[in-house]
Amino acid sequence: MDRALVISDAPKAMKFFKDFLSANGYDKIKLASTAEEGRQAMEEFSPDICVINAPIGNASAEELSEELASDISCQVILFVKDDYFEDIAGHVQKAGVICLVKPISKSMFFSALDFAEAADSRMKKADAEIKRLERKLSEVRIVDHAKSILINQKNMTEAEAHRYIEKTAMDRRVPRGQVAEEIIDYYTD
Incomplete structure (x- = not known):
């Protein structure tokens, strides 16, 4: 993870977040001072992590954090005042947002970054597994379709069609899907 987005309308907080992220390995940091700038940066910049310092002008930082967390490639950390923490944290954490109370502790922020990186790693592994399974399912569908064609066009049994595809793939050293x-x-043209 090396790309970070900071959304804060407080210049002092923005500088703190930027300096902290930079010191902890984030070398590409985009700053936004409004919710709309944050949304735009999210689309254009594709950050690995997004830090939101609530409140953000008239916008709901809670809704913004949930919206940005829907992009599974980005981990979101929301900082809120102690007075609102319990209500907001219970709500946003269901959307996958890491919620922390202000005032900000460097050790707590560091722990949240570690947690976000671990979550990001798990999400990427899960996404890779999903893609692998989708490819496998697609191949099964294609092979089943080809077997159906062989059954109808060549009067093969399902076992014969299956064996034909398997043997041809092994003999030619190509995937069954190919x-x-x-x-x-050949049969649909």
Whole structure:
């Protein structure tokens, strides 16, 4: 993680967050002083982490944090005043937002960054596994479609069609999905 977005309308807090993030390995830091600037930066900059210092003008930092947390590639840390912490934390944490109380403790902020990095790592692993499973499911669908074509066009049984695709793939040293796609292309053109 090396890209950070800081959303704060307080210049002193913005400088603190920027300096702290920079000192902790974030070398690309974008600053936004309004919720709208934050949304725009989120789209254009694609940060790994977003730090929101509530309140942000007239905008709801709570709603903004939930909105930005819906992008699973970005971890969101929301800082709120002690008076509102319990109400807001219980709500935003359900959306995956890390909520911390102000005044800001460097050790607490450091722990939150560690937690965000761990969560980011887990999310990336889960996303990679989902993509792997989606590819596998797609291949199964293509192979099943090709088997159906062989059953209808070549009067094969399902076992014969399956064996034909498997054997052809092994003989040619190509994936089963490639053989299946070739069968589909040949019989559907």
